[in-house]
Amino acid sequence: MRDHDIGHIVGAILDAPENAAAVEELKQRAWEAGFKAGYNRCISHMNLLSHGKFTDERPGFHGVDTEARLAVAVAAYNDLSISAIEEIDKCLKAEDYVDRLRLLYNDFGEEEEEETAGSGKGDAGTSDTKKD
Template identity: 45%
Template sequence: MNASLVADRTWMRNFGVVNFANAVLDAPENTDAVAEVVCRAREAGYKVGYVECFTHVNVVSPKKFTNERCALREVNTEAALKALTDAYDGLIIPTLAQIE
């Protein structure tokens, strides 16, 4: 009986937890949400970088640049990113629901 418990514990430590963690990480709900957050984070970073770049250029250039040509000029990228990260915090993954 004791050997069986030791074997079960060893299997759980070596394989069970890893399989469960992989099931959570590979769940479509998780991978889709992470991909969306990464996309929105890139957009937010692009917009901030674009503004920072033309701000620095305007210091030394006689011609003044604006964000007029920025593809994300009218988009509130920060709010979109915040909304997605908040949604990710409440994400429901079916594999997690199976835990007692």
């Protein structure tokens, strides 16, 4: 289980819809905040040259506090509840946590059993004969 299934558990957490949506939200808010900061910095440089003719009134972020929106997205991500982690926590609290984890990720455990039963990696399979 340690050798094979831990990667599947990590994958289930990373691929969880809650995690994917939260990461997408973070990326979008970070992009907005960075774009606004870069745009405003560019405007400040242009205004030095042109005596203040340029503003940020036309962009879609005019009057939007992108930094606050990013902070809200970061806080939401930090407080995120992922159902895959909750299921793993339930399994780990039981005496037979290994069996419960196998049941939770039974499709991955079946692949592992097929691989170890005569996989040609030096272990004894059912169709091979022992050679001395």
